[in-house]
Amino acid sequence: xxxxxxxxxxxxxxxxxxxxxxxxxxxxxxxxxxxxxxxxxxxxxxxxxxxxxxxxxxxxxxxxxxxxxxxxxxxxxxxxxxxxxxxxxxxxxxxxxxxxxxxxxxxxxxxxxxxxxxxxxxxxxxx
Amino acid sequence: xxxxxxxxxxxxxxxxxxxxxxxxxxxxxxxxxxxxxxxxxxxxxxxxxxxxxxxxxxxxxxxxxxxxxxxxxxxxxxxxxxxxxxxxxxxxxxxxxxxxxxxxxxxxxxxxxxxxxxxxxxxxxxxxxxxxxxxxxxxxxxxxxxxxxxxxxxxxxxxxxxxxxxxxxxxxxxxxxxxxxxxx
Numbered sequence: 001x002x003x004x005x006x007x008x009x010x011x012x013x014x015x016x017x018x019x020x021x022x023x024x025x026x027x028x029x030x031x032x033x034x035x036x037x038x039x040x041x042x043x044x045x046x047x048x049x050x051x052x053x054x055x056x057x058x059x060x061x062x063x064x065x066x067x068x069x070x071x072x073x074x075x076x077x078x079x080x081x082x083x084x085x086x087x088x089x090x091x092x093x094x095x096x097x098x099x100x101x102x103x104x105x106x107x108x109x110x111x112x113x114x115x116x117x118x119x120x121x122x123x124x125x126x127x
Numbered sequence: 128x129x130x131x132x133x134x135x136x137x138x139x140x141x142x143x144x145x146x147x148x149x150x151x152x153x154x155x156x157x158x159x160x161x162x163x164x165x166x167x168x169x170x171x172x173x174x175x176x177x178x179x180x181x182x183x184x185x186x187x188x189x190x191x192x193x194x195x196x197x198x199x200x201x202x203x204x205x206x207x208x209x210x211x212x213x214x215x216x217x218x219x220x221x222x223x224x225x226x227x228x229x230x231x232x233x234x235x236x237x238x239x240x241x242x243x244x245x246x247x248x249x250x251x252x253x254x255x256x257x258x259x260x261x262x263x264x265x266x267x268x269x270x271x272x273x274x275x276x277x278x279x280x281x282x283x284x285x286x287x288x289x290x291x292x293x294x295x296x297x298x299x300x301x302x303x304x305x306x307x308x309x310x311x
Contacts, residue, residue, distance in 0.1 A: 004280065010158070010218070011158040011159075011161060011162055012157070012158045012161065020270060030159075032186045033158070034154035034157065034190055034193055035152060035154060043147070066179060066182065066183070067277035068183065068186045068187060068279070068282070069187060069260075069279050069281070069282040070190070070278065070279070072264060072278070073267050073278060075263055076265075076267075078242070078262050099175075101174065101175040101176060102175060102179070103176050104179055107257060111261050111264075115261075115265075
């Protein structure tokens with residue numbers, strides 16, 4: 001059965017959607033819970049094995065409002081994994097969605113876009 | 128009753144203090160404080176950058192207190208009895224800018240580490256801080272066990288509008304009381 005993970009957002013943890021059938025992942029909201037590494041563990045575990053398969057094209061929409069430094073570390077781990085897997089017929093597209101006044105998210109997105117080599121990283125900034 | 132509340136409140140007002148917390152800090156407790164702080168910032172109607180900077184410094188400093196505070200209190204009535212870190216968070220408004228004080232007890236070893244880290248961060252400008260943060264993120268990636276301790280302080284320095292001020296006050300028990308002052 002295709003993997004499907006959906007978590008509603010809380011004050012300090014984001015909305016998460018992971019849909020293997022649609023080859024799609026989405027994060028929204030805020031992330032600053034002290035246990036951020038544990039929070040992202042199921043996502044990491046699933047991606048770890050999924051990204052080794054012939055998945056085709058996988059899309060990750062990251063539309064967060066705020067995240068803390070530990071979350072940046074967790075996202076970096078995820079995006080690095082996706083970047084390594086984005087070879088041959090496998091392609092990962094990351095859409096980094098934010099607004100023009102969100103300095104923390106924009107700066108992090110700009111840095112990540114320079115860190116990746118293989119995947120398609122789109123900074124989607126609206127007014 | 129030794130505490131004169133009206134005088135105490137007046138001293139907070141005179142010192143331009145709008146939010147103050149002193150007590151145990153734990154992960155879920157930070158959520159409640161974060162909601163209260165966010166409402167306070169919404170009322171002030173600041174541009175997103177300013178309110179986000181204040182919020183970010185709050186989050187990172189609370190996590191630093193969680194990690195470094197040497198003052199623990201055991202709360203046995205909680206589901207699983209555990210030691211909670213204790214610390215102080217103070218937010219104030221001075222003219223057009225915000226200021227944040229945080230305080231907690233630290234052991235001598237952590238005091239040395241913190242002092243070195245802040246002194247180093249204070250030599251860097253915004254661009255260099257961003258670069259340093261990025262380098263540390265890359266380094267942390269090779270060390271999955273780390274909770275990203277160093278990153279939080281760099282993030283605080285990135286959001287601050289001036290150098291981080293700090294103080295270590297030696298205590299009787301060989302500990303040091305660590306205070307940080309951040310302007311935004």
